[in-house]
Amino acid sequence: MTTGRVAQRRAATRAAILDAAWELAHESGLGEIGMRPLAAKLGMAASSLYEYFSGKDAIYDAMFIQGNEALRDEYRHLRDADKTNPREVLIDAARRFIEFCDADHARFQLLFQRSIPGWQPSAEAYAIAVANLEEMRGHMAYIGIADDASADMWTALTSGLASQQVANDPGGDRWLRLVEEAVDMFLTTRGVDE
Amino acid sequence: MTTGRVAQRRAATRAAILDAAWELAHESGLGEIGMRPLAAKLGMAASSLYEYFSGKDAIYDAMFIQGNEALRDEYRHLRDADKTNPREVLIDAARRFIEFCDADHARFQLLFQRSIPGWQPSAEAYAIAVANLEEMRGHMAYIGIADDASADMWTALTSGLASQQVANDPGGDRWLRLVEEAVDMFLTTRGVDE
DNA sequence: GTCTATACACCGATAGAC
DNA sequence: GTCTATCGGTGTATAGAC
Incomplete structure (x- = not known):
C-alpha cells in the first residue's frame, strides 16, 4: 500500500485542482466553475485537467x-x-x-x-x-x-x-x-x- | 386599459413560450432550458424568442x-x-x-x-x-x-x-x-x- | 413579426503530436 | 503528461428577405 512518488505527485496535483475549484466557486459561484478558467488558475491547459479527472x-x-x-x-x-x-x-x-x-x-x-x-x-x-x-x-x-x-x-x-x-x-x-x-x-x- | 387584439396575441405567445419552458424544465431539469430547444418545441426560430423576452x-x-x-x-x-x-x-x-x-x-x-x-x-x-x-x-x-x-x-x-x-x-x-x-x-x- | 443566415465568445470534451 | 487544434454545443446578437 506504499504510494510511490508518482502517485504522490498525482495526488498533489489533484488536490491543487480541487483547491482551485473551491476558490473559483467562492469567487464566482458554484455553478460558474469552468474547465478553462480552472486550468488557467493553475497555469495548465484545460485538456490536462482530464488527466486527473474524467x-x-x-x-x-x-x-x-x-x-x-x-x-x-x-x-x-x-x-x-x-x-x-x-x-x-x-x-x-x-x-x-x-x-x-x-x-x-x-x-x-x-x-x-x-x-x-x-x-x-x-x-x-x-x-x-x-x-x-x-x-x-x-x-x-x-x-x-x-x-x-x-x-x-x-x-x-x-x-x-x-x-x-x-x-x-x-x-x-x-x-x-x-x-x-x-x-x-x-x-x-x-x-x-x- | 383595453388590451387590443395585437397585445392579446402577444400575451398569448408569451404564455405559450412559458408553458413550453416549464415543459422543458420538467423533462430535462430547470437548468437545461436552452433557447434553441425551447424555440424548436414551439416551432419557431430561436431568434424570434427575443421578440417576446429580452x-x-x-x-x-x-x-x-x-x-x-x-x-x-x-x-x-x-x-x-x-x-x-x-x-x-x-x-x-x-x-x-x-x-x-x-x-x-x-x-x-x-x-x-x-x-x-x-x-x-x-x-x-x-x-x-x-x-x-x-x-x-x-x-x-x-x-x-x-x-x-x-x-x-x-x-x-x-x-x-x-x-x-x-x-x-x-x-x-x-x-x-x-x-x-x-x-x-x-x-x-x-x-x-x- | 417571423424567418434564415451568420457571427461571436464561450463551454465541455477529445484527438493526436510531442 | 502536456500541449495545440478542433468538434459540436451554448446564449446572444444582428442583418436582411418576406
Missing part, C-alpha cells in the same frame, strides 16, 4: 466528498464530547451544523441543494453523505431518541434553520440564535427530559 | 413570477378558510406549502433554491415572493403569533419539512405526515392554546 462532474464529485468529510470531522467533536445532557448535545449539534453550512455557501449548495444542472453525486460519494446522516442518528439514539419520525423531524428542523440562515441572513445569527428554543421545542414533544 | 434570464424571471403567483393562490385558500382554530390554520398552511413544493420540483428549485448559475430574480419578481411571506406572517398574526422569532421559526420548520420531503421522498408523505406533530410542537412553545 470530467467536470468528477470534479464536483470529489468536492462533494471533501465537503462531506469536513462535515464528518465536525461530527467527530460530538462523538468526543460529554453526552450526559441530551439538550446540550442537540444544541451543540444544531449549532455546529448551521455554522458549518453558513461558513461556506458554495459547499452548502453542493452538499444540500441540487444546485448544479444535470449533476448528481456518484454512489460512492453519496455513501459518505449517508454515513454522516447515520452518525447523527447514532448520536440521537444514544441520548434516547431512536424512532424514525423523530429523526426525520430533527433533519427537517436543522436543515430548515440552516437553509434560512444561509439564504436570508448569511454570516448573521437570525436563525442560529433560535437553536436553543428549537431544541427545547423538539425535546418537550419527545418524552426526553432535559 | 433573454433567457427574463424567461426565468417570468417563470419565477408565475410560480409565486401560484403560491399566492394557494394562500388565498387560507384567507378564505375558517380561522377560528389556530392549530387547524397552521396545519392547513404547512400541508399546502409542502404539497405545493412537492407538486413541481422544477418550480421548487426556481422559487426556493438558487439553482440557476448566475441568475437572480429581478426586484419586481422578488417583490411578489416577499408579499407571499408577508401574507403568511399576516395569517400568523391573526391567530395570535406576531413576534419575529416565531415567524422565523415557522419558516424554518415548514421550509425544512418541504425540502426534506422534496429531496428525499418525492411524491411520498414521509415528512408531510409529520405536519400535525410539527404544528403541535410549534404551538406548545408559543403560548397559544389549541
Whole structure:
C-alpha cells in the first residue's frame, strides 16, 4: 500500500485542482466553475485537467466528498464530547451544523441543494453523505431518541434553520440564535427530559 | 386599459413560450432550458424568442413570477378558510406549502433554491415572493403569533419539512405526515392554546 | 413579426503530436 | 503528461428577405 512518488505527485496535483475549484466557486459561484478558467488558475491547459479527472462532474464529485468529510470531522467533536445532557448535545449539534453550512455557501449548495444542472453525486460519494446522516442518528439514539419520525423531524428542523440562515441572513445569527428554543421545542414533544 | 387584439396575441405567445419552458424544465431539469430547444418545441426560430423576452434570464424571471403567483393562490385558500382554530390554520398552511413544493420540483428549485448559475430574480419578481411571506406572517398574526422569532421559526420548520420531503421522498408523505406533530410542537412553545 | 443566415465568445470534451 | 487544434454545443446578437 506504499504510494510511490508518482502517485504522490498525482495526488498533489489533484488536490491543487480541487483547491482551485473551491476558490473559483467562492469567487464566482458554484455553478460558474469552468474547465478553462480552472486550468488557467493553475497555469495548465484545460485538456490536462482530464488527466486527473474524467470530467467536470468528477470534479464536483470529489468536492462533494471533501465537503462531506469536513462535515464528518465536525461530527467527530460530538462523538468526543460529554453526552450526559441530551439538550446540550442537540444544541451543540444544531449549532455546529448551521455554522458549518453558513461558513461556506458554495459547499452548502453542493452538499444540500441540487444546485448544479444535470449533476448528481456518484454512489460512492453519496455513501459518505449517508454515513454522516447515520452518525447523527447514532448520536440521537444514544441520548434516547431512536424512532424514525423523530429523526426525520430533527433533519427537517436543522436543515430548515440552516437553509434560512444561509439564504436570508448569511454570516448573521437570525436563525442560529433560535437553536436553543428549537431544541427545547423538539425535546418537550419527545418524552426526553432535559 | 383595453388590451387590443395585437397585445392579446402577444400575451398569448408569451404564455405559450412559458408553458413550453416549464415543459422543458420538467423533462430535462430547470437548468437545461436552452433557447434553441425551447424555440424548436414551439416551432419557431430561436431568434424570434427575443421578440417576446429580452433573454433567457427574463424567461426565468417570468417563470419565477408565475410560480409565486401560484403560491399566492394557494394562500388565498387560507384567507378564505375558517380561522377560528389556530392549530387547524397552521396545519392547513404547512400541508399546502409542502404539497405545493412537492407538486413541481422544477418550480421548487426556481422559487426556493438558487439553482440557476448566475441568475437572480429581478426586484419586481422578488417583490411578489416577499408579499407571499408577508401574507403568511399576516395569517400568523391573526391567530395570535406576531413576534419575529416565531415567524422565523415557522419558516424554518415548514421550509425544512418541504425540502426534506422534496429531496428525499418525492411524491411520498414521509415528512408531510409529520405536519400535525410539527404544528403541535410549534404551538406548545408559543403560548397559544389549541 | 417571423424567418434564415451568420457571427461571436464561450463551454465541455477529445484527438493526436510531442 | 502536456500541449495545440478542433468538434459540436451554448446564449446572444444582428442583418436582411418576406
